[in-house]
Amino acid sequence: MFMEWIQIENYRNLVDVELHFHNDINYFVGENAVGKSNFLDLLEQMMNVRGFQESDFADVNKPIRIECKLSFSELTTSFQDIIGPEAAIYLRLEQVVQEVYPRLYKIDGEQLSPVPLSMLRHALYMCHRDTSEAELYSIPTSVYMELGKQLVSYLPQSRLTGDETVVLDRLINVKKGLDPECVLNIQRLVELLTSSTEATLIRKYSIDNVRLIMAVALKILAQIYMKVHSASTNLESLLVYDSEGRRYLPVFISVDEPELHLSPYLQRAVLSYYRQIATNENPEFLALIKQLFQIDGLLGQLFVVTHSTDALVDDYRHIIRMYRDEEGLVRTACGVTFKFAREVEKHLIMHFPEAKEALYARCIILVEGETEYGSFAGMAKKLNVDFDYFGICLINARGESSISKLHKLFKSFSIPTVALYDRDVMDKHSKTHANVFYTNEICFEMDVVSHLIHHHHRNVLDMIVQDIIDTGRGMVTKDMARRGFSKLGVDDRQAIQRCLKNIKAKDIETLLLYYFSWFYSNKGVIVGRRIAHYIPEHMIPPAFIAVIERAKALSLESSIIKIGR
Template identity: 40%
Template sequence: MHADREYAIIQLTVGEVTGLHIVSMEIENYRTFRHVRMVFDSTQNYLVGSHNIGKTNFLKILETLHEKKSFAAEDFREKDKPIRVFIALQMERRRQLIINGKPLDDADGLLRLEVSQEPGAEAFTMSNLEHHEVLPEDWKQSVRYLTHLPTGMQRNELSEEARADLRDILGQFIAEEGERLRSILHDMAKHSGADVAAVDRLSDSLDTWVDYLTESDGSERDADDTFRMLMLTGFQMLRELMMLNDDPREPFQDYLIVDDKGRKYLPLIIGIDEPEIHQHPYRQRTLIEFYRGILANESPLMCELFQRFLGIDGLEGQLFIVTNSTDCLIDDYRYILRLYRDETGEVRAASGAEFSFAPDVEKHLIMHFPEVKEALFARSVLIVEGETEYGAFAGFAKTLGYHFDFLGVCLVNARGESSIVKIAQLFERFHLGTVSLYDRDVSLKTPRGENIFFTDEICLELDIVEHISRKNKWEVLYQVVHELAEGDDFVYKDMVKRAVSKWKPDPKRMFQSRKLKSIGGRDEEGRRFYYFAWFYSNKGVLVGRLLAQYLDEDLIPPAFRYPIERAAELAK
């Protein structure tokens, strides 16, 4: 096999263990990390954070642990201090590991290792923290790492060496089990919506299979192109594992774990750096799900290939994804690790795998996480209660001189006041500066805080109406009504009812349906009520955008200025 690398694969030598994953890592004095602790989920983890904060450094450490004999001089953050990495590995359903007559793992099933290298040293050492002894050299070499390059999955970028290896693999399989391979691909194509007929037309000729996987004129449907990409990804992964199997220096069997039924599994950690490169959102998620399925032994094709070429029954896997895109994030905060800078400028990590919330809060957060996950890439968050605020506040901020995108302020619609506090809890656990704006009518049941704000009146709509009244700029609000309602400025009976119920005006006055234009210039109370009634019954993103368009700086109520200014301040 040729040695051009396409996948990030960490291979762990664990003896007779039947399950293993990285629980946590503490990293000291490495590149952007002075001292950072990361906690991981046992199946999949997404590393997010701002640019140049060090997300890829985590993958680079794993690469160094296997590929190199030492950390490079430029890896030392402080040149006179050692690099140290503390790793906790969880071993499940295990048989006890013994080195030099001593149990290697702790009583809680965790194997705690320290990797350390002094400045100027030729190599790092790996020690068992339980017994404070340096482990044998083969343990240092037991972590295997190969680089994954998303661009390498483009068929037109496949190297000649990789193409030759693909021919070798396909040639062996087709000669013995071509019909079986065709049957598996038929079922997978049918399930994925790809062209089943194209698979069925594949003959026993090796060239037709290689051409199917590696050649494209750009005219096929997206589903067909995606299907072929996944198949090529799987064969490339098999190719890398076969390279490991062919390495005489480290017998492949030494890396396998065996369960109580004698089934053999290979423990792997697959790392993907920026899967969004050259892939649209659906393909990003499809690619990641394909990897997850391989690691969970849910892919019939890969299980068949593993058994045929490697003699194993499957994988024990853990997935790490470094991304700058919300598109590929899983819709569950528990799999996300966010890197951030604390008040001193040092990099820290907030791990969703560590979070604990009350059951009702956790359920709510998981349900709403897809709507708010963009905030994980922000520098601060402003949470508002509803659609109108969500439509208006980015425009209000721009009018006030704050550009949310430039500053990194994420505006979040909580879709109800009861959600604000729950969502804020999650963001605060991820160490995001979080500002919340509530309607005044819930102030008595809402906790106070320096980043919690309230409207001056009972709700946003009344704040706007009262502020416009003080400025005597009714023509501005009328422009909003006229544009949104296409000239229909009538305040209907149901609007009046809702407004009376919310505002509770002077009971001595009876309010009837009428047009806004018909309100007399001296009837200030009537104007305030009827404009409130119209806006209170016409909430939404569109009315919010129009308010932001027509209200200049002087017409934006102070209660809206303060949370915007605070969110901008937290983002700096």
């Protein structure tokens, strides 16, 4: 069971928003105050069957209306009679401001049929707003005591080594501020969840990791325990069954900004553990819940709000970006709905780890290679355009063929994107698009060399070469010259070894050939940074200025929309 999509109307700043979800984990990204945490609030109110407050209504003269699709795919539930032929149920939750509680309907085409609100309780919702151990205080001591009795009955004979016992003692000693029953349960979980595997948690993780992972495990177990023992529902009504009769508990888990308390490594470790538990990929935890609650697994779906690229999974299909449109209304772009050709999809998944930062940008600049990647931020600062201040993300596409693919992805996420291609690929791409630019010369390096030499700034090129070369002598070998000549379409049989300083100032053609050959053979991020450092503001090539100014304009348009709202 999982939530496939949800349509939200008139809830806070989510006036008319539709979201589509991946069936296991979903990451919400976007700028501040765009509605990410509001969605988690809505999910909590909805799944816990709480009425909406007057402050939740964007317009008090209109109802809050929530429609969603729950998919069951080959599962049997206690409310099987209201599930449609496509193994899904469509629900509408609606409340006007004068009502205390919302009304729930099953949607069948144009027909609405009332169903009890209690039906929403047939899934366990866990809201972990705080991934630190502080949230453990919110669970009653009585729950820890009763859960602890069950944990003790399943404790095996201790198989911890002497070294592991010392580690365990250190783990428990740092818990002095917590409820004693909570501390005991953490100790029990360490033993239960590490004893059935040779490579134990203590061997795999640091003390801090184990503490946090056990805190996650304990929170989830305690919440399952409270749900199973709740007077408002019974266990059988919660469970769904597969074709072989295995029993599963549907679970929705939300995690809000895990980066507030955790280092990048701990973010990934804790979120990975959440995912393992939700998707039944952790055999130790799976065995434990089967012993404790006689269920065969969880049907979990995660919703994670984060501003950290470290927390994101390396697959765009799990990303939901929230942003504002031209009218200032919140909109969403959901990666699970994107349709790309198979070849493009594989390419995007492979390169997505390098592009994750762009999901938080107001505008993106795509460049072909490392030299331009190394130089653009520095040149932009000389033009008084600070990329961080304007929210501009610079991405090295690592080749012109990647630019168009990444552009499609970012367009799908509704992020304005500016691209700079080398002129030698101009025939392959759009020549008139307002956000597509080309170097004036055959490639980036030749644009720099030609612009400086034709404007009598050869000395700038010499300063860059001297900074890069230990000896300070810019020597172009025969092989370097051949590569440069070949790129320019010049007969490489003319190539010879030359020292750049020995070329006469009036021999423009030779200067161009050999300086280009040096820069083309030494291209890279470091050379790009040296170019940005030494080039005067008024000598930045026009094509580069045009790209930077266009990105600045698009960023400002995005800012105006947000401020105006």
